[in-house]
Amino acid sequence: MSKSVCLETRELKFSYPDGPTALHGISLDVKRGDFVAVIGQNGSGKTTLAKHFNGLLRPDAGKVCLFGEDIASRNVSQLAQDVGYVFQNPDHQIFSATVREEIDFGPRNLGCSNDKVDRRTEEAIEYFGLGNFADCQPAVLGFGLRRKVSIAAVYAMKTPVLILDEPTSGLDLKSTNELMAVISELHRLEHTIILITHDMRVVAEYVPHCMVMRGGEILAHDETREIFKNSELLLETQIAVPQISELGNRMTPYGMPDDVLTVPEFADEYSRILSGLEEGKKSADRR
Amino acid sequence: MPIVVDLYSQRQSWVHRIDPRVKLLFVASSLLLLLLIKNVYIMLIGLVLIHLLHWSAHIPRERFMFVWKTLLPVSLIMFSMWVIFYPTGEPIAELWIVQITAIGLAQGLVLGLRILTMAFVVFAWLYTTDHPSLVRSLVKLKIPLEWGLILSLALRYIPTFQSMYAVISEAQQARGLNLSEKKGYRRVRAMMPIFVAMVISSLRASDQLAKALESRAFGASGVQRTNLHEIEFRRLDYVFTAIILGTISALLFLHLRFGIGTHPVNLMG
């Protein structure tokens, strides 16, 4: 059974008022429950495209559809029911006196009953491990915590679609892995997730699908593995695959597959090659 | 409509070459005169003259039009308010319950034109003086460096705050903040999440800025701060200073002694 289409654009064109064309007639569809990373250099149009999905930007031409319906008639706060957008800088959202109030802001705006708001807030606090900080002032917390709060605040809105703009930038490894684990869990719970990022290691380890952008166009939209195999595309768009993938690619003449994504994969493949050679030697010796 | 990022536009003109202190003197004395003048014809002449100044300084059209676009509504309101509420002298027309007089019209025009002309005078200075020279001129006039720097920073950070407001507004709307239906006081209240986030962000930014300033040895005690582009009076500047002071004195004399410019319509008293 094929998944239904969640987000769709048809010939989406857009230019900023004082600039050249930012998006050149983009047509794409994202299926319900997909987890897609949008990658490409700064200026390729990633954020511009994403802002069309929740109505922050409106197309000059073409249309944007959510669950099959054109979103042109809905304003940003209406679309917030269905599309959650986490901005790159948590300080652009944080304004409340306590973490709890910060998180319940979203559900309240969506018109949830008091009970529902409380439930969702507590759930978000627990989910993101913010229990010890629930009554603290978010603005004075450390950066990693502020990031968590800003994401928890959008999570509490329980939107079927979630867009995250560089959620791991500036985070150390542990926080990055914690965060990606939570996001992966959300994907498992059938949220549709769009992740704009530069961190190719995160993409390799956590995100099954990829959309590559350049100069306001989508050059490829495929499984992450397939994208990483396409070295021409990556060279063209100046995207650097994770170190282990690069090592894997260099060693393809030695039998390494060309789509190594993680260290464990590489180690397994390497061991497989070695034991294969061992076997070959043994049978050669026997003869 | 966004305020132009950098008020200064780099051009080659005689106005640009004048020492900023002379321009400051021009601004101060012009503003004084404009406040004293009550005659509509003289005010019109003043407006035309300042336009000529802008033109000969090669100030770009869009910067110039910015002043018009921003202040025309204000001028019109001031003009209309005056004409409606302060009719003096013989009425020449009647609209509903409002009496319109010739003198009232002239006075209203003076009010409206005055604000426009004053703005053009100030902008003639700002559009032709780059920030470092501006700050330097204030320092040379014995204003403490910190004040000049505050002015310079304020001007430089205007576009930063504009984009900060835009981004924060977007972020909060994406969390369901609804601004469209509310008007007036309720709208202001609804915008609190935006304002508070802006204040917090600004505080954070200013803290970082302070550290950056200190890291560049700002405020070194016992050291005389120098300037890359030193400003010095040249012969042309002395000439202009003399012209400005001379013209001011002459006009003041005419104004006080003979009452020129005191009456809205008549040239003398």
Add this chain to the structure above:
Amino acid sequence: MSEIVRIDGLGYAYPPIDLDGRREWVLRDINLEIHAGEFVSIMGATGVGKTTLCLALNGIVPNSTGGTIRGDVYIDGLNTKRHPVSDLAQHVGVVFQEPETQLFNVSVEAEIAFGLESLGLPAIEIGERITWALSVVGMTEFRQRSPFKLSGGQKQRVAIASILAMAPKILVLDEPTASLDPVGKTEVFSIVRELRQKHGITIVMVEHESERIAEFSDRVIVLGNGTVQMASSPADVFSKVNEMRTLGLSIPQVSELADRLNRTNNTEYVFTQLEEAYSELTGSGNLVRRISG
């Protein structure tokens, strides 16, 4: 080789936020020596005190931040507690993470001039130093441009130039590439490397990107719990996989691989960079090249 930075038992607590708040020691007992011309990278989890340490290196901590300090920091022989920040700024320069808030002038030229004007240098020398600094960071054509309109990488290069022009012997960079895209990151890293190689400037760089750290650093200093947990060569630090994991820090993927292969295949690989890994894995003769060319 002389030590150009010496930190003896440094501990620091910021002034408490509430009136009755307790003091929280961000740094507890930092002991560190850095030699002239060294390239030292500092790693640590978010919030561990890396920025505080950077600020302690140019005296902003404690001269401007107040709080409580114990121990001493010596920069080029000067004790940071006894000299104002403006004096220390001639020996050590700090580049911060956010380009937007450390660039505050209307033109690149004015930006670089600012620090030199603060030092009271004559205009001619200021002009020369600007020209030099711009050429080092490769931004000569941008002299009259507004910093506002530059890309992230370009902005950071201007920030570096404006500190560089003050001719410090030590350059401290606090996560300079955190908010940059990969192109910007490469720009900044290559300049920093050049500064050390061609100009002999001592570099202290706080970074998360372990792979770049492995490429550039002489030593890696790992902070944790307010103290120095490790201070050694990249090969040494990145082979301690478990410790780094406990501290929540990344290591180059090839180092992870080395560790994994060592455990399963009983090998003793130690590589921290891609080229090393490639030559060791393929050059040991236990692999057969199938496809020629």
